[in-house]
Amino acid sequence: MSAFSNLPRPFLALAPLDDVTDTVFRRVVAACAPPDLFFTEFVNVDGLQSPGRPKLLKKLLFTPLEQPLVAQIWGLKPENFYKTARQLADGTFARELGLPKGVNFAGVDLNMGCPEKTAVKHGACAALINDRELAAEIIEATRKGLGGRLPLSIKTRTGYNQPDMGWIEFLLKQKLDMLAIHGRTRKEMSKVPANWDFIGQARELRDELSPDTLMVGNGDVMSRQQALKLAKKYQLDGIMIGRGVFHDPYVFAENSPWETQTAAQRTDLYKKQVRLFAETWQNGERPIHTLNKFCKIYINGFDGAKEFRERLMAAHSAEELLNLLETPDLIKA
Numbered sequence: 001m002s003a004f005s006n007l008p009r010p011f012l013a014l015a016p017l018d019d020v021t022d023t024v025f026r027r028v029v030a031a032c033a034p035p036d037l038f039f040t041e042f043v044n045v046d047g048l049q050s051p052g053r054p055k056l057l058k059k060l061l062f063t064p065l066e067q068p069l070v071a072q073i074w075g076l077k078p079e080n081f082y083k084t085a086r087q088l089a090d091g092t093f094a095r096e097l098g099l100p101k102g103v104n105f106a107g108v109d110l111n112m113g114c115p116e117k118t119a120v121k122h123g124a125c126a127a128l129i130n131d132r133e134l135a136a137e138i139i140e141a142t143r144k145g146l147g148g149r150l151p152l153s154i155k156t157r158t159g160y161n162q163p164d165m166g167w168i169e170f171l172l173k174q175k176l177d178m179l180a181i182h183g184r185t186r187k188e189m190s191k192v193p194a195n196w197d198f199i200g201q202a203r204e205l206r207d208e209l210s211p212d213t214l215m216v217g218n219g220d221v222m223s224r225q226q227a228l229k230l231a232k233k234y235q236l237d238g239i240m241i242g243r244g245v246f247h248d249p250y251v252f253a254e255n256s257p258w259e260t261q262t263a264a265q266r267t268d269l270y271k272k273q274v275r276l277f278a279e280t281w282q283n284g285e286r287p288i289h290t291l292n293k294f295c296k297i298y299i300n301g302f303d304g305a306k307e308f309r310e311r312l313m314a315a316h317s318a319e320e321l322l323n324l325l326e327t328p329d330l331i332k333a
Contacts, residue, residue, distance in 0.1 A: 010231035015242030033253035045075035068106030078141035085145025151177035183219035194219025200234035270298035
């Protein structure tokens with residue numbers, strides 16, 4: 001039975017965000033209010049199957065607290081998708097990461113939607129919308145590597161330059177376990193509102209072509225209540241929340257306490273994240289700027305917050321961040 005089969009309907013997932021949803025932030029979210037499904041950052045299969053593998057393992061690192069967790073992968077070479085999928089499914093990566101016996105990923109997701117310029121320029125991620133031959137080869141290679149041991153999903157966009165239902169039809173014909181659609185084209189980036197009507201039309205097409213494929217919507221979801229309304233309106237199996245977690249780390253909670261928390265309480269949560277960061281990345285595996293930028297989530301809504309954030313953003317180490325955060329006169333309750 002697929003790990004996705006045990007998810008509630010509708011289920012809520014934390015979207016994969018590069019340099020954001022690493023093991024540290026996922027643990028912070030899990031402690032606040034866990035989603036029903038986690039995703040890793042995207043990790044390159046061509047790099048994983050090269051001498052650079054050890055440096056990329058940080059993207060897959062997780063703890064038993066972050067489950068169920070789907071590994072999101074991307075790249076260009078089908079043979080490396082095959083090898084990576086096989087090693088994810090058989091527990092090779094879990095063992096390399098030092099996880100307890102029996103703890104493994106719950107699924108594998110193919111990134112066919114990221115609009116990042118460098119990846120697209122090389123023909124990967126969202127560029128695959130325009131290269132369906134390669135997309136099909138990647139899907140087939142990954143499926144063969146998984147060997148039925150883990151479910152296969154894809155996260156994509158509505159199209160490349162314009163909404164393209166033909167792309168969604170192509171993906172649905174691959175009989176995926178799950179398809180997540182971000183309601184914008186690659187060209188639109190995040191500059192326009194998400195097109196949920198397109199996602200609803202895609203779900204209708206799913207009903208015709210691949211009724212066993214779970215359909216997930218993504219884009220501009222800022223609360224659990226909004227997510228449940230969208231799921232009901234468009235009859236979706238799940239909703240993925242990305243940037244909404246920046247506005248409320250408790251976004252997956254039935255009753256979030258975030259709006260009523262004091263500046264001191266919010267700062268304490270940031271301290272927790274900084275300490276986890278320092279414990280997890282003791283050898284400089286993560287640059288400090290990936291941590292500094294989180295301060296905009298926690299440090300706001302009080303006099304001097306902007307200036308305080310600027311000082312935090314300029315910190316050069318987790319220790320320096322903690323020292324600043326421990327300065328009581330800078331934080332207004």
